[in-house]
Amino acid sequence: MAENTAADRTPGRGNLPPLELYVPEPRYRPGDVVDYSHLPVPPAGQLARPDENCPASETWPMTTDMIRVLDDDDRAVGPWNPGLDAETLRRMLRTMALTRAFDDRMYRGQRQGKTSFYMKCTGEEAISVACAMALASDDMVFPSYRQQGILISRGYPLRDMVNQIYSNRADPLKGRQLPIMYSAKDYGFFSISGNLATQFPQAVGWAMASAIKGDTRIATAFIGEGSSAEGDFHAAMTFAAVYNAPVVLHVVNNQWAISSFSGFAGAERTTFAARATGYGIAGLRVDGNDALAVYAAMEWAANRARANQGPTLIEHFTYRAEGHSTSDDPSAYRSAQEREEWPLGDPVMRLKNHLIAAGEWSEEQQEAMDRELVELVKVATKEAEKNGVLGHGLHHPFHTMFEDVFEELPWHLEEQAAQAIRERETKWPEWKGDGA
Ligand SMILES: Cc1ncc(C[n+]2csc(CCOP(=O)(O)OP(=O)(O)O)c2C)c(N)n1
Numbered sequence: 001m002a003e004n005t006a007a008d009r010t011p012g013r014g015n016l017p018p019l020e021l022y023v024p025e026p027r028y029r030p031g032d033v034v035d036y037s038h039l040p041v042p043p044a045g046q047l048a049r050p051d052e053n054c055p056a057s058e059t060w061p062m063t064t065d066m067i068r069v070l071d072d073d074d075r076a077v078g079p080w081n082p083g084l085d086a087e088t089l090r091r092m093l094r095t096m097a098l099t100r101a102f103d104d105r106m107y108r109g110q111r112q113g114k115t116s117f118y119m120k121c122t123g124e125e126a127i128s129v130a131c132a133m134a135l136a137s138d139d140m141v142f143p144s145y146r147q148q149g150i151l152i153s154r155g156y157p158l159r160d161m162v163n164q165i166y167s168n169r170a171d172p173l174k175g176r177q178l179p180i181m182y183s184a185k186d187y188g189f190f191s192i193s194g195n196l197a198t199q200f201p202q203a204v205g206w207a208m209a210s211a212i213k214g215d216t217r218i219a220t221a222f223i224g225e226g227s228s229a230e231g232d233f234h235a236a237m238t239f240a241a242v243y244n245a246p247v248v249l250h251v252v253n254n255q256w257a258i259s260s261f262s263g264f265a266g267a268e269r270t271t272f273a274a275r276a277t278g279y280g281i282a283g284l285r286v287d288g289n290d291a292l293a294v295y296a297a298m299e300w301a302a303n304r305a306r307a308n309q310g311p312t313l314i315e316h317f318t319y320r321a322e323g324h325s326t327s328d329d330p331s332a333y334r335s336a337q338e339r340e341e342w343p344l345g346d347p348v349m350r351l352k353n354h355l356i357a358a359g360e361w362s363e364e365q366q367e368a369m370d371r372e373l374v375e376l377v378k379v380a381t382k383e384a385e386k387n388g389v390l391g392h393g394l395h396h397p398f399h400t401m402f403e404d405v406f407e408e409l410p411w412h413l414e415e416q417a418a419q420a421i422r423e424r425e426t427k428w429p430e431w432k433g434d435g436a
């Protein structure tokens with residue numbers, strides 16, 4: 001049988017080489033020894049901090065380098081040090097640790113069958129928590145599914161997060177969203193969408209509307225690096241640039257998009273932050289495991305947007321320490337050593353060590369806090385469980401499926417609802433009707 005070579009497929013023209021494509025391949029697969037020495041990790045404190053009102057072009061060096069504040073001796077150094085007091089830093093640490101404790105319990109809850117699905121943000125806690133703390137509480141957030149730390153920072157009740165995850169009778173979203181796809185209007189937290197990257201143009205549109213109304217609130221959005229390959233990313237960047245929208249757009253580059261590595265979104269060609277330059281907007285690239293650097297970048301960009309100096313694209317360079325979701329098994333496609341070898345460390349540990357080095361915290365305090373947080377999450381979970389867990393029938397009344405779209409239920413939906421209820425009664429004679 002003839003080989004299907006490039007020469008077979010395309011008749012050669014003269015002595016031109018046959019054209020070929022490049023297909024990215026991650027460096028490490030399961031079992032491979034991981035060596036990250038090729039990754040440039042610049043020392044903390046070296047990058048200049050340009051004026052918040054500078055021309056966007058002046059941020060070019062910040063898009064290819066990396067803003068870092070916490071150094072190897074756990075000190076906060078350089079012009080990007082946000083100079084936060086110890087009380088604020090302890091609150092930041094506590095919220096990050098709480099986010100992790102919440103993730104751990106919900107992950108176990110999924111394994112126990114209490115919910116069908118969960119997604120952790122392990123290793124990325126600094127990004128959501130430090131950004132939330134640098135924003136005003138009424139700034140509008142358009143998150144992806146990995147920013148639960150923002151809801152937690154803003155004081156959304158943990159119990160209601162669990163109610164949503166369990167799709168139970170107290171689920172504020174009435175079982176209509178996938179577990180973890182929260183929506184909290186009162187907390188400035190836009191509904192999480194399964195359709196990746198849609199939140200980017202939505203955030204830009206919200207920011208434009210805020211400006212049109214003469215409001216003072218800005219918008220911010222988060223997507224993963226994989227999602228930045230969607231067309232929505234580019235539409236959002238264009239609108240943000242053209243109208244100088246008061247928006248801060250974040251790309252969380254955690255190296256993986258389920259089992260596809262960042263190379264498939266363009267990471268081998270340039271940094272994600274560098275894309276800002278092509279649109280003429282400001283860009284910053286940040287050590288995403290350094291809570292102080294994240295806070296400083298968010299604060300810089302928020303001040304810039306608030307002063308009508310336009311949008312900023314921020315890339316958070318980080319690592320997705322766990323599987324994509326409870327439906328994923330990363331040992332099938334990446335080396336387990338990646339997590340251990342990740343050169344930017346763990347964000348919770350780094351902030352903890354910084355506070356200890358500053359004489360403002362101790363290992364004993366950390367252990368006591370961790371125990372307290374486990375208890376806090378447990379209490380919230382137990383309370384939510386009274387409203388039901390997956391498969392226990394304690395969900396919103398069946399009929400609510402047909403409600404909330406029309407002010408009055410039209411006759412054809414009423415008919416469908418009646419038919420659906422009849423079918424349930426036939427299939428499950430023991431069924432007690434709505435809400436049972
Ligand atoms: C438009 C669209 N395409 C594909 C998917 C399936 N999908 C869900 S999550 C995901 C990976 C996203 O990776 P990334 O953007 O890097 O975010 P991360 O999960 O790493 O935070 C994919 C492909 C989807 N939900 N929507």
Ligand SMILES: [Mg+2]
Binds near residue numbers: 253320
């Ligand atoms: Mg990713």
